[in-house]
Amino acid sequence: MALLSDNINRIKPSATMAVTGKARELKSAGNDIIGLGAGEPDFDTPENIKLAAIEAIKSGDTKYTAVDGTPALKQAIIDKFKRENNLSYTADQISVGTGGKQIIFNAFLATLNSGDEVIIPAPYWVSYPDIVDFAGGTSVIIECDESCRFKLSAEKLSSAINEKTKWFILNSPSNPTGSCYTEQELSELAEVLVKNPHVNIMSDDIYEHLVYDNFKFKTIAQLNSNLINQTLTINGVSKAYAMTGWRIGYAAGNKDLIKAMAKLQSQSTSNPSSISQAASVEALNGDQGFLKSRAEVFKKRRDFVVNKLNNMNGISCSLPEGAFYVFPSCKDLFGKKTTDGKIIANDENFVTALLESAGVAVVQGSAFGLNGFFRISYATSDELIASAVSYTHLTLPTNREV
Numbered sequence: 001m002a003l004l005s006d007n008i009n010r011i012k013p014s015a016t017m018a019v020t021g022k023a024r025e026l027k028s029a030g031n032d033i034i035g036l037g038a039g040e041p042d043f044d045t046p047e048n049i050k051l052a053a054i055e056a057i058k059s060g061d062t063k064y065t066a067v068d069g070t071p072a073l074k075q076a077i078i079d080k081f082k083r084e085n086n087l088s089y090t091a092d093q094i095s096v097g098t099g100g101k102q103i104i105f106n107a108f109l110a111t112l113n114s115g116d117e118v119i120i121p122a123p124y125w126v127s128y129p130d131i132v133d134f135a136g137g138t139s140v141i142i143e144c145d146e147s148c149r150f151k152l153s154a155e156k157l158s159s160a161i162n163e164k165t166k167w168f169i170l171n172s173p174s175n176p177t178g179s180c181y182t183e184q185e186l187s188e189l190a191e192v193l194v195k196n197p198h199v200n201i202m203s204d205d206i207y208e209h210l211v212y213d214n215f216k217f218k219t220i221a222q223l224n225s226n227l228i229n230q231t232l233t234i235n236g237v238s239k240a241y242a243m244t245g246w247r248i249g250y251a252a253g254n255k256d257l258i259k260a261m262a263k264l265q266s267q268s269t270s271n272p273s274s275i276s277q278a279a280s281v282e283a284l285n286g287d288q289g290f291l292k293s294r295a296e297v298f299k300k301r302r303d304f305v306v307n308k309l310n311n312m313n314g315i316s317c318s319l320p321e322g323a324f325y326v327f328p329s330c331k332d333l334f335g336k337k338t339t340d341g342k343i344i345a346n347d348e349n350f351v352t353a354l355l356e357s358a359g360v361a362v363v364q365g366s367a368f369g370l371n372g373f374f375r376i377s378y379a380t381s382d383e384l385i386a387s388a389v390s391y392t393h394l395t396l397p398t399n400r401e402v
Helices: 015-028 047-058 071-085 100-111 127-134 154-160 183-194 255-266 274-285 290-309 347-358 382-395
Strands: 094-097 117-122 138-143 165-171 200-204 231-236 249-252 374-377
Touching: 015 347, 047 274, 071 094, 071 231, 071 249, 071 274, 094 100, 094 255, 100 127, 100 165, 100 200, 100 231, 100 249, 100 255, 117 127, 127 138, 138 154, 154 183, 249 255, 290 382, 347 374, 347 382
Parallel strands: 117 138, 117 165, 165 200, 200 231
Antiparallel strands: 094 249, 231 249
């Protein structure tokens, strides 16, 4: 009898975590490595949030809490959805988990049966298909290349839906591309989904506050009142509030789904950290003024990186509206050699050459479901970004063909 289950053998290690881990190992071995693979802000958690955590410790707020979130945090989340998205929820429609990833995991494990299909536009966050596979569902991948700015059209969505479709995943702003769906594009998708009430919508809004050039963020549930019970709207404190290590994600949706997710969580992690929950109350209720200034810093970095990439031989990069990623194409380099003679046959060859020759860690586009691209995270210091761009340029091929 095999030790490992069929379920665990269906999934792969996270590609982004693998790149980050490899970069860390090379650094520990004494190599000079610039890591642009992790989706983690380089800013520190704001001081008022840290002080709220310290106060929670001092006041003895260190016990078990309700499985899926304290009343105080659930109320802060309810207030956030009303204030920022004009969505009204009650406490039994709110779930709090140990990061957004657990929320997604809980939702799929609580709902998917063998044969159920989940529509996932590609490029996608690396974990979506693996979580679907682990839960016993079937991922239906729809490629969306640069010609449509990496976004799914209403026509393609409609064509992909059938009686087996259980979920549709919508991630805007997108990881890995930074692309954002406009209100018009969301409305067109909503029209399709309203006609298919058996299709649940997972709206992953974790990068909501990281949008640029006066882009107006909207979440799909707020555009059509008929969708609010059909949509699980997911968010968290990790990205906007620089709280990746605090591990708090949350969602709002159908009461029966939220209850099922709580049942599952009660048999896995139980409640998220009481200290992290107290800090998250302050994050959501406290001063939000820093969000705009931090977004301005990310915008400057985005503009710098895109400009430099588009001036490199064989690289092209569109200007994303949000998140802190760019998703350049390296397809024009296929069939060529790096400056140290390595053949580039695909995007994985390219990112390996970057790491080994330039000491720059990025993630290949094929990990996100679209070969010929690579993801750069510019959530790091201006100095490191400038160095990484310079080293990348020195590694790129000339026009020498294989």
